[in-house]
Amino acid sequence: MVRLATSIRDLKKEYVLKSETVRALRGVSFDVPEGDYVAIMGPSGSGKSTLLNMLGCLDKPSSGQLLLGDDDISRMTDDKLAEVRSRRIGFVFQSYNLIQQLTVVENIQVPLYYQGRLGPKERQRCVELAALVGLRDRLDHRPTQLSGGQQQRVAIARSLVNDPYFILADEPTGNLDSRTTAEILAMFDQLNNEGRTIILVTHEDDVAERARRIVRLKDGLLCSDKQNSEEERTRARQASLAAAEAVRDE
Ligand SMILES: Nc1ncnc2c1ncn2[C@@H]1O[C@H](COP(=O)(O)OP(=O)(O)OP(=O)(O)O)[C@@H](O)[C@H]1O
Numbered sequence: 001m002v003r004l005a006t007s008i009r010d011l012k013k014e015y016v017l018k019s020e021t022v023r024a025l026r027g028v029s030f031d032v033p034e035g036d037y038v039a040i041m042g043p044s045g046s047g048k049s050t051l052l053n054m055l056g057c058l059d060k061p062s063s064g065q066l067l068l069g070d071d072d073i074s075r076m077t078d079d080k081l082a083e084v085r086s087r088r089i090g091f092v093f094q095s096y097n098l099i100q101q102l103t104v105v106e107n108i109q110v111p112l113y114y115q116g117r118l119g120p121k122e123r124q125r126c127v128e129l130a131a132l133v134g135l136r137d138r139l140d141h142r143p144t145q146l147s148g149g150q151q152q153r154v155a156i157a158r159s160l161v162n163d164p165y166f167i168l169a170d171e172p173t174g175n176l177d178s179r180t181t182a183e184i185l186a187m188f189d190q191l192n193n194e195g196r197t198i199i200l201v202t203h204e205d206d207v208a209e210r211a212r213r214i215v216r217l218k219d220g221l222l223c224s225d226k227q228n229s230e231e232e233r234t235r236a237r238q239a240s241l242a243a244a245e246a247v248r249d250e
């Protein structure tokens with residue numbers, strides 16, 4: 001049986017403000033099997049970040065069920081939620097969110113440091129993660145001494161340090177030029193081919209078509225859920241490489 005990285009059932013989220021209640025998610029259901037690669041799309045305000053925040057245990061649903069592995073997020077106390085977030089969630093943001101004073105390898109260590117779990121074995125693992133994202137010879141660089149793509153690769157390595165249920169990424173290529181976008185998407189392809197589950201939010205068709213599957217939200221509801229064929233994924237990969245080449249030739 002395929003194990004599920006997450007299972008979402010009739011998920012609702014309401015933000016109660018003074019004058020009104022915003023129904024950001026109005027009953028969303030879908031499953032993500034382990035090893036899947038899902039792009040979440042939808043117009044501004046459709047609930048994408050709200051959904052990602054629930055998956056990342058940054059916020060709790062108003063109702064419905066959200067399973068991460070065997071953990072039911074919707075029933076957790078805030079303390080337990082914070083623990084799951086720090087131990088089992090890997091986030092990648094548009095703006096990298098690296099600590100400027102720390103080196104590459106120290107930035108990757110940050111989640112373990114906060115959990116008080118940074119022993120010799122863990123330090124070695126952080127070096128291996130830096131190597132995995134192609135930064136073995138940049139361990140002691142600081143973020144200002146790296147390109148945008150290298151900074152995002154540090155963020156990806158940091159997201160993996162916890163052995164997360166999945167990599168969650170909110171517009172991870174939003175700040176990157178086409179060459180660097182190609183580089184980061186190749187990184188995601190590699191990680192997914194090694195079996196890691198990826199869930200990302202994007203506005204760009206080229207990015208979404210690289211994923212195995214596109215889930216679209218509209219007005220807080222799921223409006224479509226489509227598998228990308230291998231042909232579509234290959235075409236998107238080639239388009240991304242061509243765009244990167246065009247920049248290189250300029
Ligand atoms: N903390 C909050 N308090 C009140 N309303 C909120 C809050 N966060 C989001 N919303 C509202 O919930 C709805 C969904 O917002 P969300 O940020 O999930 O959209 P999105 O799909 O990520 O949009 P974008 O593409 O612009 O990032 C919007 O109407 C937004 O105004």
Ligand SMILES: [Mg+2]
Nearest residue numbers: 045048049050
């Ligand atoms: Mg958003």
